[in-house]
Amino acid sequence: MLKEITTRMKQGYKTIKFPAGERPKMTEHYCGRPIVNQVLCKKDCNACVEICPTGAISKEPQLKLDLGKCVFCGECENVCESKAIHFSDEFSMSTSRREDLIVSTDEEFKTVAEMRTELKKMFGRSLKLRVVSAGGCNACEADVNVLGTIGWDLGRFGIEYVASPRHADGLLIIGPVTKNMVLALKKTYDAIPEDKIVIAVGTCALSGGLFALNPETEAGVEGIFPVDLWVPGCPPNPITILDGLLRLTGKIKDL
Amino acid sequence: MHSHQSFINIKNGKPIDLNKIPLLEEKAFMEAIKQSIGEGKRVSSYFACSSKEQGFLKLYAVLLDDENQQFMVTQTKINSDKFTSLATVCPQLQLFEREIAEQYGCIPVGHPWLKPVRYHHSWTDQDAWNRKEEEAILPGVGDYFKIEGDQVHEVAVGPVHAGVIEPGHFRFQCQGEEVLHLEIALGYQHRGIEKALIGRPDKKTRHYMDVLAGDTTIGHCLTYCQNIEGLMSTEISERSKVLRGIALELERMANHVGDLGSLANDIGYLPTASFCGRIRGEWLNLTALITGNRFGRNFLIPGGTSYDLTKDQIVVMLNKIKLLEKETEDAISLLWDNQSVLARFEEAGILSRKQGEELGLVGVAARATGLGRDIRTTMPSGVYKKMPISIRTAESGDVYARAYVRGLEIKTSVEFIKKALGELLKNAPNKASQIVSSDSIKANSFIVTVNEGWRGEICHVAITDNEGKFERYKIVDPSFHNWMGVAVALRNEEISDFPICNKSFNLSYCGHDL
Numbered sequence: 001m002l003k004e005i006t007t008r009m010k011q012g013y014k015t016i017k018f019p020a021g022e023r024p025k026m027t028e029h030y031c032g033r034p035i036v037n038q039v040l041c042k043k044d045c046n047a048c049v050e051i052c053p054t055g056a057i058s059k060e061p062q063l064k065l066d067l068g069k070c071v072f073c074g075e076c077e078n079v080c081e082s083k084a085i086h087f088s089d090e091f092s093m094s095t096s097r098r099e100d101l102i103v104s105t106d107e108e109f110k111t112v113a114e115m116r117t118e119l120k121k122m123f124g125r126s127l128k129l130r131v132v133s134a135g136g137c138n139a140c141e142a143d144v145n146v147l148g149t150i151g152w153d154l155g156r157f158g159i160e161y162v163a164s165p166r167h168a169d170g171l172l173i174i175g176p177v178t179k180n181m182v183l184a185l186k187k188t189y190d191a192i193p194e195d196k197i198v199i200a201v202g203t204c205a206l207s208g209g210l211f212a213l214n215p216e217t218e219a220g221v222e223g224i225f226p227v228d229l230w231v232p233g234c235p236p237n238p239i240t241i242l243d244g245l246l247r248l249t250g251k252i253k254d255l
Numbered sequence: 256m257h258s259h260q261s262f263i264n265i266k267n268g269k270p271i272d273l274n275k276i277p278l279l280e281e282k283a284f285m286e287a288i289k290q291s292i293g294e295g296k297r298v299s300s301y302f303a304c305s306s307k308e309q310g311f312l313k314l315y316a317v318l319l320d321d322e323n324q325q326f327m328v329t330q331t332k333i334n335s336d337k338f339t340s341l342a343t344v345c346p347q348l349q350l351f352e353r354e355i356a357e358q359y360g361c362i363p364v365g366h367p368w369l370k371p372v373r374y375h376h377s378w379t380d381q382d383a384w385n386r387k388e389e390e391a392i393l394p395g396v397g398d399y400f401k402i403e404g405d406q407v408h409e410v411a412v413g414p415v416h417a418g419v420i421e422p423g424h425f426r427f428q429c430q431g432e433e434v435l436h437l438e439i440a441l442g443y444q445h446r447g448i449e450k451a452l453i454g455r456p457d458k459k460t461r462h463y464m465d466v467l468a469g470d471t472t473i474g475h476c477l478t479y480c481q482n483i484e485g486l487m488s489t490e491i492s493e494r495s496k497v498l499r500g501i502a503l504e505l506e507r508m509a510n511h512v513g514d515l516g517s518l519a520n521d522i523g524y525l526p527t528a529s530f531c532g533r534i535r536g537e538w539l540n541l542t543a544l545i546t547g548n549r550f551g552r553n554f555l556i557p558g559g560t561s562y563d564l565t566k567d568q569i570v571v572m573l574n575k576i577k578l579l580e581k582e583t584e585d586a587i588s589l590l591w592d593n594q595s596v597l598a599r600f601e602e603a604g605i606l607s608r609k610q611g612e613e614l615g616l617v618g619v620a621a622r623a624t625g626l627g628r629d630i631r632t633t634m635p636s637g638v639y640k641k642m643p644i645s646i647r648t649a650e651s652g653d654v655y656a657r658a659y660v661r662g663l664e665i666k667t668s669v670e671f672i673k674k675a676l677g678e679l680l681k682n683a684p685n686k687a688s689q690i691v692s693s694d695s696i697k698a699n700s701f702i703v704t705v706n707e708g709w710r711g712e713i714c715h716v717a718i719t720d721n722e723g724k725f726e727r728y729k730i731v732d733p734s735f736h737n738w739m740g741v742a743v744a745l746r747n748e749e750i751s752d753f754p755i756c757n758k759s760f761n762l763s764y765c766g767h768d769l
Contacts, residue, residue, distance in 0.1 A: 026547075139472070
């Protein structure tokens with residue numbers, strides 16, 4: 001017992017202060033929310049479109065990057081000689097609407113809107129989520145899970161993952177939605193009492209990602225359920241997921 | 256039949272001409288495999304490939320000869336509707352045979368339990384279970400091994416589980432609290448990767464490797480890169496090899512630490528559970544320090560690595576490791592000093608060394624039974640040739656052994672990472688490597704590469720066609736060898752010990768389902 005106590009004391013208090021305190025610093029090669037520059041983009045060049053493994057970039061009529069399809073490999077930035085695409089270190093990039101994930105102009109990014117008043121009344125201070133992996137590769141799973149550890153302590157915001165859909169207020173979905181998981185996923189959704197929300201985490205869930213064209217998957221949750229929060233990334237950094245959840249529940253309001 | 260005539264011996268990551276592989280009659284092929292496995296060789300990969308001749312398939316066997324540090328490869332031509340099953344004499348082949356049946360609609364005659372592996376439609380126009388092309392396939396639906404009697408009851412768990420984990424279905428036959436039999440049905444994670452890889456590589460292929468099993472990004476990417484580099488006769492720089500080794504060991508650290516935390520969690524021992532939950536993330540953050548991504552996405556590329564480390568970065572990493580090493584050691588050593596932890600871990604889910612051999616176990620699960628299987632030592636590539644790693648084993652084959660081996664390997668890996676970073680400090684960083692173009696891949700070749708990922712042996716085989724494209728790219732995640740181990744370990748255990756037994760293997764669902 002003594003050893004447990006001394007180890008506990010040595011381990012110290014390790015919970016991240018976010019959203020209070022200084023903004024967390026991302027590592028050097030981190031690929032965050034991309035910035036697209038139409039002026040620098042050469043009209044007769046198609047290098048970024050050609051190299052993108054998931055077809056996230058189009059140039060019709062002007063340069064567009066779909067965060068819902070992007071795997072954040074950064075190859076488009078590497079290949080662009082005119083530096084028209086740059087992955088910033090901005091980790092806040094979740095949205096409320098699918099179309100807001102398409103980055104094309106220098107306009108302000110439309111981040112997550114707070115959930116509507118009657119939902120916020122119910123879930124704002126206590127949100128229980130059922131997490132289902134439907135073809136996820138265990139990376140999104142890991143970074144969703146890590147929010148529950150003492151390093152992040154999701155519980156301090158009243159948000160928790162629960163073991164039964166009957167106990168849940170919402171469904172958090174990971175993976176491209178494999179054909180073999182559609183039924184179980186729908187049953188889980190149906191078992192959650194109304195009103196409920198749906199959160200899609202990771203590029204696979206958003207669009208099918210690398211698997212969008214494989215007949216073995218449904219190419220993401222779009223069209224299966226109404227989605228309240230889209231969290232891009234492959235996988236999203238835990239702070240991106242937390243930032244999205246806190247914006248949805250109205251705990252972060254600034255841009 | 257002498258095995259030297261039946262097989263060609265090849266080295267890890269070295270390509271050969273496809274026509275150098277002996278082509279045996281089916282009977283001789285099966286005899287050769289049976290004999291070699293009887294002599295202590297084991298199956299690394301066993302798969303079919305479409306043949307240019309209508310009505311026939313090629314069948315390839317890749318055996319691993321631990322003693323002589325080489326692969327033994329052979330092939331045969333079979334009628335596309337059936338082949339001879341060896342599953343009853345070589346249990347480690349049973350899942351491979353079911354996979355062939357599912358992918359090509361070709362029936363292994365004599366297979367004792369011929370069920371689908373992933374519940375998908377056949378790649379050809381024939382189906383082993385006569386399922387119609389237009390009919391949807393319901394995963395997990397079908398016969399299960401059943402025990403009957405007044406006292407017997409059945410427990411079904413999944414595909415959706417209580418925690419944040421991947422889906423799979425577990426069917427227990429119990430008498431009271433005792434599990435008489437467990438059958439595991441997977442396939443819920445099937446994303447169609449192997450089929451999609453035929454005819455590549457292209458710009459997507461490398462990214463597929465990132466997500467085959469997302470917790471093993473480095474292990475699978477490393478194996479893929481070495482296959483491509485082998486097929487192009489490209490040597491990468493010594494420094495890249497060291498960087499790759501560091502990434503592979505960081506991946507092992509994060510996962511081993513996470514697993515020990517989860518094991519503690521499953522028995523309600525919260526100190527280690529909560530410390531390791533955080534510490535695991537710190538090890539992932541070290542990978543992020545090198546690559547920008549906690550899982551090392553896009554770090555390994557054919558030709559080397561996308562980034563290098565500057566001296567300043569190395570010093571930062573070494574300082575972080577110094578602190579983290581102590582915290583990790585403190586958190587884990589609590590487990591071995593606590594009687595109630597040991598009471599739960601010891602003698603739970605035992606697999607004997609003999610069972611390990613029969614089932615063809617790999618990785619931590621194999622080493623916990625005393626089997627000295629670790630590719631880093633037995634068939635080293637890259638940095639492991641110059642910086643050897645000693646194999647860590649235990650004898651008892653129980654949950655305790657699987658946990659304890661992880662604890663030992665954590666120490667070995669930390670030492671390795673520190674030493675490797677020290678090596679890097681001696682020289683200035685390279686420029687980032689350039690991705691080698693896949694245009695000049697050797698045509699009509701066969702290559703097999705294995706690496707010791709944190710779960711165990713990762714095996715990728717590439718067979719190229721006339722144009723240097725993949726006629727077949729066969730992936731074997733260590734989980735594919737080990738899932739049967741979980742089922743067998745549960746026999747005659749209390750069902751309440753299922754979580755720790757399962758977690759002590761911690762196998763991949765998506766790596767199995769692909």
